[in-house]
Amino acid sequence: MTTGPGDFTERAGDQAYHVRPYRPPVNLLWWLRRRTYLFFVLRELSCLAVAWAVLFLMLLVRGVGEGGDAYAQYVAWARMPWVVVLNVVALAFLVLHAITWFNLTPAATVVRLRGQRVPPAVIAGSAYAGWVVVSALIAWVVLRQ
Amino acid sequence: MAERATRSGRTAEPILWLLFSAGGVAAALFLPVLVFIFGLAMPLGWLAPGSDHLHGVLANPLTLLVLFGLCVLSLFHWAQRFRYTLIDGLKLKGYQRLINIGCYTVAVIGSSTVAVMLWQVR
Numbered sequence: 001m002t003t004g005p006g007d008f009t010e011r012a013g014d015q016a017y018h019v020r021p022y023r024p025p026v027n028l029l030w031w032l033r034r035r036t037y038l039f040f041v042l043r044e045l046s047c048l049a050v051a052w053a054v055l056f057l058m059l060l061v062r063g064v065g066e067g068g069d070a071y072a073q074y075v076a077w078a079r080m081p082w083v084v085v086l087n088v089v090a091l092a093f094l095v096l097h098a099i100t101w102f103n104l105t106p107a108a109t110v111v112r113l114r115g116q117r118v119p120p121a122v123i124a125g126s127a128y129a130g131w132v133v134v135s136a137l138i139a140w141v142v143l144r145q
Numbered sequence: 146m147a148e149r150a151t152r153s154g155r156t157a158e159p160i161l162w163l164l165f166s167a168g169g170v171a172a173a174l175f176l177p178v179l180v181f182i183f184g185l186a187m188p189l190g191w192l193a194p195g196s197d198h199l200h201g202v203l204a205n206p207l208t209l210l211v212l213f214g215l216c217v218l219s220l221f222h223w224a225q226r227f228r229y230t231l232i233d234g235l236k237l238k239g240y241q242r243l244i245n246i247g248c249y250t251v252a253v254i255g256s257s258t259v260a261v262m263l264w265q266v267r
Contacts, residue, residue, distance in 0.1 A: 050172045056183070097173055098172075134175060142194055
């Protein structure tokens, strides 16, 4: 007998029965059925923007590291319309990732201070404050002359 | 996850989840501003930091270290989310083992490439 995930054995008296619960088939496009499902899938797909950002940063690092012609080539490539459009889309997904991530922080982290639980809004607020500080710091490091 | 159980009976899942979380935080804090500056503001001419200045910033060991941590954690964050997107989103539970191996192989190769590229900066 073949067994699948979710199968279990039920015993009644001396008899053992192999039970396979009925699971209705799920359509491949299940995530289009509701807005919350679609939002969930978009959030999960933000990981592709994260991977793209790493790749893009590494091309930047190569260009800046080698300098001269390599840097000029990188700049010309980064100015190509499809690269700019891809970066706009990636940025939208990265912001989606950041917002959903920071909003979930209070659910994942319970902080106690002198026996009192720190309110979720304070934890989420600190996460957003950290985002602003890190962003400002990076902008300052990159742009100060 | 019984599929990922190692010979000793323990699984790598807790470590992978930890890397996923750390990568999620790092990506959320660092990547939007970096993609905005280098992917949008500079190509569109809104900002124009000089290449010598950028090279100076990049050559700083602290920058290299931060970039290395950010990229490695981000790649492992990607691997965790992407494998579940494939397994649940596209209903590929039957290929779970193959997908897991594939995603983490990409993350490990990617991390090594990042290390080599950052090492070459001088």
